[in-house]
Each structure stands twice: as C-alpha cells, then as structure tokens.
Amino acid sequence: MKGSTIASLQKGERAIIKSFEGIDVPLKLIEMGCIEGNYVEVLQRAPLKDPIYLNISGTYLAIRIEVASKIMVERL
C-alpha cells in the first residue's frame, strides 16, 4: 500500500521500512537500526497520541510523530 508511514500504523501492526521522505530523519535513529528492510512494530502510542513506542528489529524506542511520518513503510 502506497503512502503508509510509521505514523499511520495502528497499535500492534507490523510493517517493513521502505524509505525515508526527505533527509530529516536523524542519524541516531538510523544507527539504532531504523533502516530499509528492517521490520517495525507499533507497541503503543502515548496517551496523547504522540510519541510512538516502537520495536524496530529488536530495538525498543520511542520517536515523535513528526519523524515517524517521514518513514515510509509497507504493512505486513
């Protein structure tokens, strides 16, 4: 499905990271394993919907929607 980003995933959904829109994705995130081909699972959203708590290929981290909406994915 075209146009999906991490921000558009529902809680519990898994997807494969496809590409990055713009170059605004922090390097730190990439180093933590957020790269093309790795899987991502949305574990939980914070009570006010932001940030999002993720499992990216075995690494647990949280990012803000702002960044999450720039990471394109394909749902599994």
Next chain:
Amino acid sequence: MSDIKVALIGNPNTGKTSLFNRLTGLNQKVGNYPGITVDKKVGHSKLNKAISAEIIDLPGTYSLNASSLDEDVAVQVLSDKTNENYPDVVVVVVDIENLKRNLYLYTQVKDLGIPTILAVNMADQMKNRGIDIDMQSMESLLETKIALVSSKQNKGISFLKKLIVDYKSLSTVPCFIDEPSVLSKIVNTEKKKHHLETVRRYQFIKSVLEKTYSQDPQNAKDLRSLLDRVLIHKYFGYLIFFTILFSIFQALFSWSAFPMDYIDSTFAGFSEMARAHLPEGVFTNLLAEGIIPGIGGVVIFIPQIAFLFLFTSVLEESGYMSRVVFLMDKIMRKFGLSGKSIVPLISGTACAIPAIMAARNIENWKERLITILVTPFTTCSARLPVYAIIISLIVPAEARFMSFNVQGLMLMALYLLGFGVAILSAMLLDKFLKLETKSYFVIEMPNYKLPLFKNVAYTVIEKTKAFVFEAGKIILAISILLWVLASYGPGKDFSHAKEIVTQNYPDLNEEELNAEIASYKLENSYIGIMGKTIEPVIRPLGYDWKIGVAVITSFAAREVFVGTLATIYSVGSEEESTIKDRMRNEVFQDSKKPVYSFATGVSILLFYAFAMQCMSTIAIVKRETNGWKWPLIQMFVMSGFAYLTALIAYQILK
C-alpha cells in the same frame, strides 16, 4: 611493566558501567575531558599477579559517527594515537539480547585497527531467553575473541581479564569491508553516504548472526509488555508517576531533616570548639566565622543531594525514567520543553546544579536551553530556610483555612508558584527564542531491570562527591569573602566601634554592649556600607538596609539569608526563637513601623522565589551553555522579575 591501557565502549544500557565497576571496584575516578562537560571515568584493575590495567570507561554511544559530544569523545580517544588515553586494547561491551544493534558499534570500532575484544554481557540471560551462540564461528567472522560475561552475577570477568593480558595476540583487521567503488559512484552527499554505509553494515551483521545466533521465539514475551501495560497506561501511568513523585518529595524532606539538623549542630559545635581552644585572633575568627560555617553550608546539603541521586538513579537504572519521558513528552512540548525536561525539573527541587547537568540528555538544543533557563525557578532546598522563617513571621502558627494549617498551605503555594512560573516562562521563551532546531527526539525504551545495589551506590557516591567539590569550592570561597567584607570596614567608625558604642550607651551590661558593638561594626563594615548604598533601591520593596545586606549576601547562595540576618541582629548562637523575636521587634529607623509586616514578608518571599541568587547555578549554566550570554540574561531577567513582583506586592499590600 607499565599498565595495559584498556578502553571500554558500548551502547547505553548494555551494563558497561556495571562491568567497569566489576573490573575496578571503588578504584576509580571521575573527571572531565578537557574543555567539555562529558564525564571521564578512569579506574585501575589487577589483571593477574604481575600485570594491571588502566581502564577508561568511554561514554555510552550508539556509533562512532561523532554526532554528539559523547560520541566525539570516543572518536577522539580511539582514533588519535597521540591522545593520552589511546588504548592498547578496546573492549566492546554488548548486550546479548540486542546483538544486532550493538554489533554495529563493534564493526566501527574494529575498523580502527586496535586490538578488540567483544564482551557479551548479560550472558546469564541466555538460558532464560533460549539464546544459543556458535562462539567459534562468531569469533572468526568478527575477527576477535569473545568473552561471555555477566556483570550482574560476576561471571566471566576473570576470562575477560585473561583476554586483556593477551591483547597482543588479537587481530587488528577490520571484519566488515565495504566496497568503495559502489560507494563513490551512487552517493553524492555525506549524509547519504553514512546512510548507505549503515545499511550495509547492518546487512553484514545480519549475515553473521544468521550463521551463529539463534533464539527460541517462545521466550520472546516478557516482563516488558506486562509492566508497560500498567506503567504507561492512559490513566494508571500518570497516577503511578505522580504517586512516585509525591513519595520522593516526602522522603526528600522528611528523611533528610534528621541528618541535616545533625550536621548543622555539629558544625556549630566545631565553630564553638575553634573559638574555645584556639588563641583569639584574625585566623581564629576566619576559621570560626568564615571557613567552618562555609564548609558546613556545603555539607548540610549532602543528605538531600544524596537521596535525590539515589532516587533518580534507581528510576533510571530500572528503566522507568524512559517511560515517564514517553508519558510526558507531548504535554511538556506544549510549553517548549521536552519529555526529557522532566528529570531536571524534578531534580531542581533539591538543587538546580545537578538538575541543570541532567538536561544534557535533551537532544534538541532549543528544548535543552529552555530547560536550563527555567529550572532555577523550581523551589530548591536552599530557599526552604528563608521561606520557613518569613512565613512564621507573617502567618500565626494557629491560623487555619478550611482546617488546613495556613503556614503549610503558604509553603505549598510557593512551590506551586515556582513550578508555574517555570512552565510559563518556558512557554514565553518558546515563543520568542528564534532558534532553528530540528526535533531529534529519540529515546530508547530499555528492558526493565532490578537496579544493582552496587551501581546505585557508586552513582550516589560519585555524584555527591562531585557536587561537594565543585559547588563546595565556590560556596567556600564566597563564605570567606563575605566574612572579610563583614569583618573589615573603612574609616574610623569601624575601627573605633568599641569606643563609640561605649560612649553612646554607657549603661549597658557587658553582653548587651558586645552585641551593640557587633551590630555597629557590621553597619560600618564594607558589607554594611553596601547595604546602605542599595537601600534606596530596595526601600520601595519594603526592605531596610539590613535586609539589603542579606539580599546581597544571598546572591552567593540563598540559604545565607537567615545566617546573615542572625549576624546582623547580633543574636549569635542563641536559639532560633530569639532571631525571630528580634526580627519581629525590628522597626524602620525613620517611621518606627515594624519592618517585618505582612507586606514586606510577602515581598521577600516573592523576591526569593524568583531571583537568581546562586553563584553556583550561574557557574553551571555558564559551563553548560558555553558562555556568559545565557547565565547573564537569566540572572538579569529572573532578578528583574523578582524585583518587579516584590515591588507590586509590597505597594499593593502596605
């Protein structure tokens, strides 16, 4: 033979510091890298009977790409052969449960051509998690020797030491070789190059792990999801957080009250002793009135600071703090702060100094700067004695409002006021600060862990020590300066105080006479003259010159206020009620109205709530923002605001 130089490096949350503690024990030192604020930890370890090692614990980092100060330090130490800390051997510490990400750093370190050992930590979890590793092939694919260790259970440490002793036999060849031709062709920008290289490193790691690592997926579900369900729940999450917060405050103030009183009286005792046993003279006075109270002024904060570090390090070690950051981020962002600002704001209720240092974790410079600038508004423990004495002067102890003690309510109101103003000024700063920064908020959500007693104890000891020596130097220096300014004065009035007072009050007994001489001397000392000079400025706030002196001295540190007033009203070592009575009976010299009226009291409280009166905080803000600009702005804005609110309050209430 000289010591083998060993560098420990690893991702945050891999237990690297626990391993460091295991290797070195208390035989360690925290310093600073020249010019920057990253902690440098060095320790010594006996490897065997003949050989020992000097071990440097590099800051936790995800990569060697030098995108933060911490990473920069690691890169400088490891890539520059002339660096004084350049190691003979590097130990890369990785967490067995997250090898994929941890090995990324390993492959980068391996590129540097230094003998490298891979220490796989938390090996005690292997059975639990159904993990299996083919050690031999992993060692050959990664061109290294592997030590399975458990810093928690103290296992594998001696094997690791053996590997370090034999460091000369380790390979220095990189394990990951990229194809440079591919790289230079497609990629044009530096950033994309990094990105692509990262991807290829991960591919390499994946291929290694596929051949050597297996995990039984049945054991995947764990404590994490269970605890997360409660701790970051929509309602329970906040409820639990505020309950914990409330308990910490209770503990901070009730538990530390006893040791603080004890320290207070002990130091008063030391001063007495010095006066009683040493010959009279300038040196004895300096010791009894300057140095001993000065050191006491530092030591008295140790209980609170130690408790605060104890709580924060338990919260951090357990992994809970990341959950709080996650819960609070969106709310804090509305005020221009980050979820990570919560730590400094909480710590600020004990002391702004460690609180401002805790703001380092905030990646976004604007959010970090705002946090640093507003943290001093939170009510630190040094304001407490000022609040206590003024409130007791202007509110009768038996006053009740809806059956609550009004004194207590007033104190609580001051805490809320401080926090409220911090949040409000953060909002204003957010509007007016024009800083182009990107939102690089990434926070790792580590596994929940039972904090190791040893780690917590080391953190508390190390940080408390650092506070005592860093802040202590400044507070001590200022106490001595104050003593000099209060003990000497220009002109005849000061040097002939005794004669003048004796003439003016011929019928006082000796004790009263001495008290009168002391206060006359103070009035004509350098500090007294300073107080009189600023009197016209502070008169509209309802203060006389004596309060003025106390205000000046408490720019060094707020808690000096009560002590200064005690000296000025020359009650010396008598009990507190006497100071209070003296203050209550104090009248303005011209109008004969009481000085500590309700209006003046409120005005003092507001002034102390908002003014930036703490040299150590200014020093730390200068260090953390790398210049004088922000601390000076902060000082003038906060103190200006304090003056204004105190002025308005007094003029309305008088």
